[in-house]
Amino acid sequence: MGAIYRRELGAYFTSSIAYIFLAAFWMLSGWFFFAGSLSQGTTDMSYMFQSMFSILVFLIPILTMRLFSEEKKQKTEQGLLTAPVSLGEIVFGKYFSALTLYTIGILMPFVYGLILSAFGQVEWGILFANFLALFLLGTAFIAVGTLISALTENQVAAAVLGIAALLVIQMIDSLVSYINITWLADAVKSLSFWTRYYAVTCGLFNVSTVIFYLSAAFIFNYLTIRVFERRRWS
Amino acid sequence: MIEVRNLTKHYGDKHAVNDISFTVEDGEILGFLGPNGAGKSTTMNMLTGYISSTSGQALINGVDILEDPIKAKSFIGYLPELPPLYLDMTVKGYLNYIYDLKKCKLPRRAHLREVMDLTQITEVQGRLIKNLSKGYKQRVGLAQALIGNPPVLILDEPTVGMDPRQIQEILMLIKKLGKNHSVILSSHILSEIQATCDRIIIINHGVVAAHDTTDNLAKNVSTDHRIIARIEGPRQEIVKALRNIAGIRYCRADMEREPGVFEYELEAAPGYDIRRALFDIVCENHWYLLSLGSAEMTLEDVFLKITMGEGIVLDSAQTAKGGKA
CATH class of the missing domain: 3.30.70.1340 (MTH889-like domain)
Incomplete structure (x- = not known):
């Protein structure tokens, strides 16, 4: 797994996706930080964190689009699948490389915290909880993007499909308002990525949030492994 | 050692490979011959665990590729038809990656140097793979297969894109490797196979059309x-x-x-x-x-007659089929 992880992380930088992702992420988060905190004269960063959700819907598929699609297109997939490594090692090696780059990106709010601390009292505990929520959201979103990348050999298709999938996930809440059956509405609502994330930005952090996002990450990575298993047996 | 028993692959109704059986002993080079689309690559892909077989069995050093794929794969060095090269990496970086991927235990620097020397890519080790010529890419692909010194080598058209002198060198290398490895070498160029392999299997339409030693094949029909x-x-x-x-x-x-x-x-x-x-x-x-x-009948004639369906059935092919039944 280590070899795949290191190669993938290196490829992020040689293919310049790392720079594009980090630049876009920091620019957008910087703007929301300026608009929501600096210009308002407050150390409350919840506006920025809430905005991050929508930004990630568009940026994470950029991060994950080439993970598997490029392997398939360049025919390097064959080397990977005939190497003495398990499918789990392959999928998680790639997954963790994307997660690492993502984590570098979301460290930026701590810099914003330092900037704000020059003007007032920063609640570092809340900032850290928000960072953790952002990280957990990423674990799930990246797993979705990884799965979609495994389904196509075209990077652009992987990106577009990934954005579409994450948009659907984002819209779960608005979907709920159209469901009249109470128990079904409740069931769908409990799958909402946004509700749990929003709760953290308001200061409510609990263990079920952690379990929810990590389970989602696990399920989507498992599905990716199944995609390769199925392809081998078809 | 490679043992293949009644290996079959269907894609829907299409029989890509049908009931192929053979063994390759240690220190033996088996040539896989057949026109394009005959099922050579499909067979190799099944042997290396890239795709599964519909039925039948493939054992690599006694390990079933479907039952314990990771162990079986660790015995195989595989050069697919299109070498799995990451174009944005340098040759050395790529081989280091393969070394890690295969969890190789041999001393890293010495082993990589040895492999690069064997395949004669030492002088391009610092270059990006995308800037290499096709012949060099092919050799990097071969180097990749040799890393970890696996006992079984499966090489799918290793000489594609090389000039005649390079082909000679690579075939010499394969012949040398064949002394202590089990090698399967596929090609649709007869002279290569004839010069390199101890035994030949001719595959046509997914079935074994002939299976014999190189000399016998040429002799039988002439x-x-x-x-x-x-x-x-x-x-x-x-x-x-x-x-x-x-x-x-x-x-x-x-x-x-x-x-x-x-x-x-x-x-x-x-x-x-x-x-x-x-x-x-x-x-x-x-x-x-x-x-x-x-006018001795050359292997070329044999091959053409067999694959064009002129109805030459070799004695040995018959016995091979009889042996399977």
């Missing part, structure tokens, strides 16, 4: 006595006269090699030696015999 003679003289008359030789089966004039000189292809029935009779006829008619040679 039992007919064929002669090529170059004679100076009137073409029509010569053909007519030659057709009267006792035991002749077939005679035809080929192309005009020199002004007034034609090449004649003659085939005699088994047990007849027509060379003396031929000489006499030429003398009697005051023609000139400029050259006389026997």
Whole structure:
């Protein structure tokens, strides 16, 4: 797994996706930080964190689009699948490389915290909880993007499909308002990525949030492994 | 050692590979021959665990590729038809990655240097793979397969894109490796296979069309006595006269090699030696015999006859099929 992880992380930088992702992420988060905190004269960063959700819907598929699609297109997939490594090692090696780059990106709010601390009292505990929520959201979103990348050999298709999938996930809440059956509405609502994330930005952090996002990450990575298993047996 | 038993692959109704069986001992090179689309690559992909088989079994050093794929794969060095190269990496970076990927335990620097020397890519080790010529890419692909010194090598058309001198070198290398590895080498170029392999399997339409040692394959089909003679003289008359030789089966004039000189292809029935009779006829008619040679059936002819469906069935192929039933 280590070899795949290191190669993938290196490829992020040689293919310049790392720079594009980090630049876009920091620019957008910087703007929301300026608009929501600096210009308002407050150390409350919840506006920025809430905005991050929508930004990630568009940026994470950029991060994950080439993970598997490029392997398939360049025919390097064959080397990977005939190497003495398990499918789990392959999928998680790639997954963790994307997660690492993502984590570098979301460290930026701590810099914003330092900037704000020059003007007032920063609640570092809340900032850290928000960072953790952002990280957990990423674990799930990246797993979705990884799965979609495994389904196509075209990077652009992987990106577009990934954005579409994450948009659907984002819209779960608005979907709920159209469901009249109470128990079904409740069931769908409990799958909402946004509700749990929003709760953290308001200061409510609990263990079920952690379990929810990590389970989602696990399920989507498992599905990716199944995609390769199925392809081998078809 | 590779053991393949009744390996079959169906894609829906299409039989890509049908009931193939063979073994490759240690220290043996098996040639896989067949026209494009015959099922060579599909078979190799099944042996290396890239795709599963519909039925049948493939054992690598006694380990079933489907039952314990990771262990079986660790015995295999595989060069697919399209070498799995990451174009944005340097040769050295790529080989280091493969070393890690295969969890190789050999001393890293010495082993990588040895592999690069063997495949003669030491001088390009710092270059990006995308900037290499096709022949070099192919050699990096071969180097990749050799890392970890696996006992089984499966090479799918390793010489594609190389110039004749490089082909010679690579084939020499493969021959050397064949002394202590089990090697499967596929190609659709006969001379390569003939020069390198101990045994040959000809695959056509997904089934084994012939399976024998290289020498036997060539021998078995060339039992007919064929002669090529170059004679100076009137073409029509010569053909007519030659057709009267006792035991002749077939005679035809080929192309005009020199002004007034034609090449004649003659085939005699088994047990007849027509060379003396031929000489006499030429003398009697005051023609000139400029050259006389026997036309051994080459592997090329064997291959063409088998794959074009001319109905040559080798004894050995029959026994191979009988053995499977």
